[in-house]
Amino acid sequence: MVRHATTLVTFPSGATEGASAVLAVVPLPSVAEAGSAAESAGAETAGGTVGLVVDTTPFHPVDHTWPDQPGDSGTVLVDGVAYPVLDCVTGAVGPEGEFALGADIPVRRGEESWSWLVVHVLEAEPALESAVGSQALLRVDAARRRALSAAHTGCHLTALALNEALAGRWNRAPGREDAFGRPDFDSIAMDSSRMDEHASTDRYRIGKSLRKKGFDPQGLAEALPQLAEAVNARLAGWIAADAAVRVELVGGEKSAKLTARRAWVCDLPEGTASIFCGGTHLDRLGELAGLHCSLSLSEDGTELVAVTVPKPR
Known part of the structure; x- marks a missing residue:
């Protein structure tokens, strides 16, 4: 995976909406490994899931080292299409471009040689393959x-x-x-x-x-x-x-x-x-x-x- 800068976040101020460029869309191994919100919601994920990465997001991801608060859910609007965010998790990219998700991240949180990403878990859709570079409107489930x-x-x-x-x-x-x-x-x-x-x-x-x-x-x-x-x-x-x-x-x-x-x-x-x-x-x-x-x-x-x-x- 191409290494991007660590994600900027606006959730600490209470933000629930934002717009940002899509930096990457990464295939994920499974919803079960990426997070639990999709499973608990009964989401249909037969086609697999992908992780959408943006520059700046209002979404709070579950912390893989201390998973006390679940990741946010909501929607991401890209090129006029609204995609449900099934879960939001922490990902990381190493110096050689190696991508790891959640508990599979092999280094301590914040390791400076790695980039740290908020990964928005979406159901895989063909249109998302061309989403990189598009503007995304991110809306957290505020309630x-x-x-x-x-x-x-x-x-x-x-x-x-x-x-x-x-x-x-x-x-x-x-x-x-x-x-x-x-x-x-x-x-x-x-x-x-x-x-x-x-x-x-x-x-x-x-x-x-x-x-x-x-x-x-x-x-x-x-x-x-x-x-x-x-x-x-x-x-x-x-x-x-x-x-x-x-x-x-x-x-x-x-x-x-x-x-x-x-x-x-x-x-x-x-x-x-x-x-x-x-x-x-x-x-x-x-x-x-x-x-x-x-x-x-x-x-x-x-x-x-x-x-x-x-x-x-």
Whole structure:
């Protein structure tokens, strides 16, 4: 594959539409390997799929290294024809033109000798073979994006509220604090995080490693109702405050490249909170009518699960 510059992205600012030149149309091995949105939508892909690459896009791709937020779906209009975007994934092109997709990418994210691409997964159509050089109008499914953004914003708020609720269970400083100076249980114990249009689900590992860092799980199961009550009270207060939310470049970054480091930033009443994040978010917490977190602990006490459900206005 011809090597192109790393894709520029506008989704961090909340953009859901844009226009850009088509740089490449690449045959993909299968929808299953490229992503899951097409399968879940029941798309007909008997003719195979292709990856459409443009210079600049509003589409958010699933991150192959931390696939918490799914890729956007929507449409791409090329030469008067609208093509459904079945999924949006991360691709990369190496120094010798080798193309890799998602989990098959053999280098660490952001490796400078590789170009990093937002790959829009489309059903293969003959007309797409001549699309390179044409202008594409890209339209994200705004309703789905908004739902995913609400879930992602809720996920970060729950992380901060959970850190606060569990702060008294640390018998020594674990060496990592959140934006408010509390032990960062969320990042230390996190095993996986997943969002969909309805909720975020975060799984935390409660094992030897966490105990060695100073966390005391004794009586955690019995304390879950009180913990959930504390978390939800804090969430309700933050939603009522209608705090502003934004995504910022960090570490001196000035580029709109896909690989630029970004952070979720929220101006909460207690102060400004910041969490590294490559996803999409709401603009204000007042866009939600509510946010509810439920907590559960596995029978053996080794996994804590937090499910956070946003209620849109």
